[in-house]
Amino acid sequence: MRESTADFIVVGAGSAGCAVTAGLIEANAGTVCTLEAGGADRSALIKTPFALMFMMGSRNRDWRFETTPQSALGDRVLAIPRGKMIGGSGSINSMVWFRGRMDDFDNWDVHGWSSADVLPAFEHIESRMHPKRLAQPHPLAEGFARALNSDGQTPPSPEYEGAGVFNVNIQNGQRRSPADAFLHPAKASGKLTVRTDSRVAKMLFKDKRAMGVELLSGQQLFARKGVVLSAGSIESPALLMRSGVGPAAHLKSLGIPVIKDAPEVGQNLHDHPVVGVHHAGPSSGYGLTLAQLPAWFIAPLTYLISKKGRLASNLVEAGAFFNARETSTKPDVQVHFIPYMMGWQGKTRVWGSGYFADVGVCRPKSRGSLQLRSADANVKPAIDFGLLNHPDDLTTLIAGFKRLRNILKDAPLGTRHAPEVFPAKNVLTDEQIEQHIRNRLSTAYHPVGTLRMGEGTAPVSPRLRCKGIDGLWVADASVMPSVTSANTNAPSIMIGHRAAQFIAQDYSS
Numbered sequence: 001m002r003e004s005t006a007d008f009i010v011v012g013a014g015s016a017g018c019a020v021t022a023g024l025i026e027a028n029a030g031t032v033c034t035l036e037a038g039g040a041d042r043s044a045l046i047k048t049p050f051a052l053m054f055m056m057g058s059r060n061r062d063w064r065f066e067t068t069p070q071s072a073l074g075d076r077v078l079a080i081p082r083g084k085m086i087g088g089s090g091s092i093n094s095m096v097w098f099r100g101r102m103d104d105f106d107n108w109d110v111h112g113w114s115s116a117d118v119l120p121a122f123e124h125i126e127s128r129m130h131p132k133r134l135a136q137p138h139p140l141a142e143g144f145a146r147a148l149n150s151d152g153q154t155p156p157s158p159e160y161e162g163a164g165v166f167n168v169n170i171q172n173g174q175r176r177s178p179a180d181a182f183l184h185p186a187k188a189s190g191k192l193t194v195r196t197d198s199r200v201a202k203m204l205f206k207d208k209r210a211m212g213v214e215l216l217s218g219q220q221l222f223a224r225k226g227v228v229l230s231a232g233s234i235e236s237p238a239l240l241m242r243s244g245v246g247p248a249a250h251l252k253s254l255g256i257p258v259i260k261d262a263p264e265v266g267q268n269l270h271d272h273p274v275v276g277v278h279h280a281g282p283s284s285g286y287g288l289t290l291a292q293l294p295a296w297f298i299a300p301l302t303y304l305i306s307k308k309g310r311l312a313s314n315l316v317e318a319g320a321f322f323n324a325r326e327t328s329t330k331p332d333v334q335v336h337f338i339p340y341m342m343g344w345q346g347k348t349r350v351w352g353s354g355y356f357a358d359v360g361v362c363r364p365k366s367r368g369s370l371q372l373r374s375a376d377a378n379v380k381p382a383i384d385f386g387l388l389n390h391p392d393d394l395t396t397l398i399a400g401f402k403r404l405r406n407i408l409k410d411a412p413l414g415t416r417h418a419p420e421v422f423p424a425k426n427v428l429t430d431e432q433i434e435q436h437i438r439n440r441l442s443t444a445y446h447p448v449g450t451l452r453m454g455e456g457t458a459p460v461s462p463r464l465r466c467k468g469i470d471g472l473w474v475a476d477a478s479v480m481p482s483v484t485s486a487n488t489n490a491p492s493i494m495i496g497h498r499a500a501q502f503i504a505q506d507y508s509s
Contacts, residue, residue, distance in 0.1 A: 006033040006193060008503075009213060009223040010230055011200050011239065014088020015178040015489055016476040016496030017230030019125065021192065022182035023500020029507055030225055031191045034183070035213070037199040037231075038084035046091050047174045048303065050311040053348065055092040056081040062092065065234055065383055072388035073438050080383060081445055082232060086196065087179035089232070090489055093445070094316035095168040095175055096336075097131035100484025100491055101158040101362070108481045110454050111462045121494045121501075128181040129493070131167045134317055136308060140285050140339035140355050141165055141317035143413040148320060156320055158331055158362060158485040163320035163407075169489075170314060173307025178493055201377040203227065203243035203472070205259050210472035216377060225507065226471030229451075230496060233478040234370065237266045237450040238381045241372050245469060254375045260468040262459045266370040268452050270483060272334070272360040272444035273387055275397055275437045277404060278344045280354030281418025286310065287341030287353035315340055320407065321362070321486075324400035333359050333400035334486055335407075336444070344422040354418055357408060359400040360444050362485035365390035370450050387441060397441075398433050446488040451478040463502045464495075475499030 007030025010021050021034045039060065045051040055061045063082040069075035083089035099122050102115035133155055137145070146152040147163040156164040169176045186192050204212045204220060212222035229236045240246055244259035246266060251258050279285075286292070295310065302309035315338050321331035337357045343350035368386030373379050388394050405420070427436045451474050453460040459467055460479050466472040477492045484491045 005212070005221040006031040006223060007225040008032045008228060009221060010034040010228045011213060012036065012088065012229070012231035012235070012476065013086045013179065013183060013194065014083060014230060014232055014476065015090035015492045016499070017228075018087065018090070018178040018181070018183040019493045019496030020228055020230055020475045020500045022186040023497050024503060025186040025189045025191050027500060027504035029500070029504040031193075033193045033195065033221065033223075035198040035200060035221075036086050036194065036196045038086070039196050041086035041091050041177065041179050046085070046087070046177070048311050049095060049170055049173070049175055049314040052092055052094060053315060061085055063234070065380060068382050068384045070385065070387050073441055078385075078442055080234070080443070080447065082234060086183065086194070087177040089445075090178040090493075091175070093489055094487075095170055095314045096316055096487045097129070097167045097169050097490050098158065098484070098486035099494075100486055104482070104484045108454075110481060113453075113462065118494055118498070121497050122490065125181075125490070125493050125497055129169045129176060129178070129490075130171055131169045131490075134165050134168050134170065134314065135173070136312060137165045137317045138286065138313065138339035140413055140416050141337060143416065144318045144320075144337045144357075144411050147407050147411040148322060158321045158334065161322045161329060161331055163318065163335075165318045166314075166316065168314050170312070173303070173312040199377065200231075200239060201242065203239065203245075205243070205469070208260065208468065209470040210466075223471070226473065226503070228499065228503070229466075229472070229474045230476045232476050233269070233447040233450050234381065234383060236474060236476055236478045237370055238372060240265055240451070240466070242375055242377060245466065250371060254372055256375050262468065264452065264457055264459050266450050267367075268449040268481070269368040269370050269383070269385060269447060270364055270366060270449050271385055271447045272362070272483060273364055273366070273393055273397065273441055274336070274358040274360035274444050275401055275441050276342075276356055276358035277401070277408060277420055278342060278354065278356050278422040279408065279418040280341060280352050280421045282353055284353050284416045284418040285339040285341060285355035286313070288349065288351050289353050292353065322403060322407070324396050324403055326403070331485070332362050332396060334362055335359050335404060354421070357404060359397065359404045361393050361396050361400070363482065364393050366393050367449075385443065385447075387443070388438070394434065394437065397437050398430055401433055401437065444487070446477075446483060448477040448480040448483045448488060452481045453479040454481055463506070464499045473499055473503055
């Protein structure tokens with residue numbers, strides 16, 4: 001069935017998709033139809049910050065992608081949570097807000113994407129997302145915020161060493177997702193149609209021009225001006241390859257007709273590698289204990305009445321940035337601090353009271369790739385992060401892990417200080433720490449880079465056009481040449497906002 005839908009089709013209502021949708025509407029660029037493969041975002045679980053622990057890994061809210069066996073990690077397979085609903089990963093993440101380090105953007109060395117270029121976009125999206133310091137941090141988070149000689153009140157920054165309570169996109173005790181800030185307000189224009197449960201199987205082209213999309217149902221939707229891919233670093237390149245845009249030999253091996261040979265589609269995949277330390281002890285952090293059961297029983301009522309209390313916590317309450325080897329004032333690792341008892345034996349929720357911190361490489365050098373396993377959209381792609389395939393990432397993690405332990409030992413946590421219980425004293429030497437990293441390394445859930453923008457062989461232009469295809473743009477974290485030095489949600493929204501500006505300018509010129 002053929003249907004002319006709108007001037008623009010936006011594929012994906014995640015963080016960037018929400019921003020690009022609103023930007024196109026506000027620029028009067030035309031009508032927009034935004035397609036979301038998942039469902040709506042009306043669930044109370046989405047609004048409740050603490051409930052993120054129940055949404056990650058859920059069958060209905062999470063794509064539940066997995067890596068291929070990672071050779072440097074003993075062939076372990078890692079989970080890759082990605083939001084599957086309006087708001088995308090911005091509806092299931094920890095709501096932590098960082099622009100990144102401003103020279104991240106200068107180092108991209110892409111025309112029009114310097115720190116000075118992106119700063120106005122960050123200021124604009126922050127005026128709508130309203131990130132601010134977490135309102136009621138746990139006493140442990142407040143204590144950790146004073147580590148590294150920090151004042152306890154200033155949020156940490158990847159620009160310099162220090163600890164602090166995180167800035168978060170939580171408003172009045174509730175998640176403020178990109179859908180709340182951008183997508184839902186845009187509906188009032190009358191120019192926007194949002195369709196949920198609408199998975200795109202492939203793009204539709206005519207003479208190397210994007211004409212529309214075909215859904216899994218077989219329905220074809222056509223756009224008068226063009227299509228914007230905002231399906232994320234996993235699905236955007238997979239969708240392009242299923243549609244015939246990608247490495248020609250790979251596509252031919254799967255029987256996919258080649259529309260455009262684009263060898264770098266799916267390459268340059270990377271994420272922040274992280275490894276953690278667990279502490280446990282009575283009366284330390286949030287957890288399942290007899291003493292805390294009354295507080296947990298009353299927490300839903302407290303939250304319902306006041307939007308305060310335990311359920312208003314985003315779990316990842318505080319953190320730090322520091323130089324792992326103490327050879328520079330510029331941080332090269334980030335810490336996430338969680339004042340909650342996290343299991344280390346295969347379960348997240350276990351009996352006891354404690355806290356957890358992980359350390360991750362801000363600018364990893366390891367790179368992987370994404371390939372299709374099948375032309376069938378129902379078959380998940382092969383996702384290889386290539387973790388630790390560059391030796392510098394491992395040496396930085398070893399140094400960062402050692403320094404994190406010392407920071408946790410010396411942090412002013414008062415009577416809530418608890419001993420390290422995993423990996424504890426059986427992991428002390430560099431060799432033992434290396435093996436622990438290989439056994440326990442995971443990622444920060446910040447995949448980027450599979451459709452990098454730039455000149456030359458990059459598959460996407462600096463103005464976010466898909467090279468070699470007219471009427472097709474990419475607006476999500478896949479276009480990052482390299483990951484920013486902290487959590488990637490804010491930069492993803494910034495990319496969506498700027499994409500709308502580029503598209504509107506192209507059509508008005």
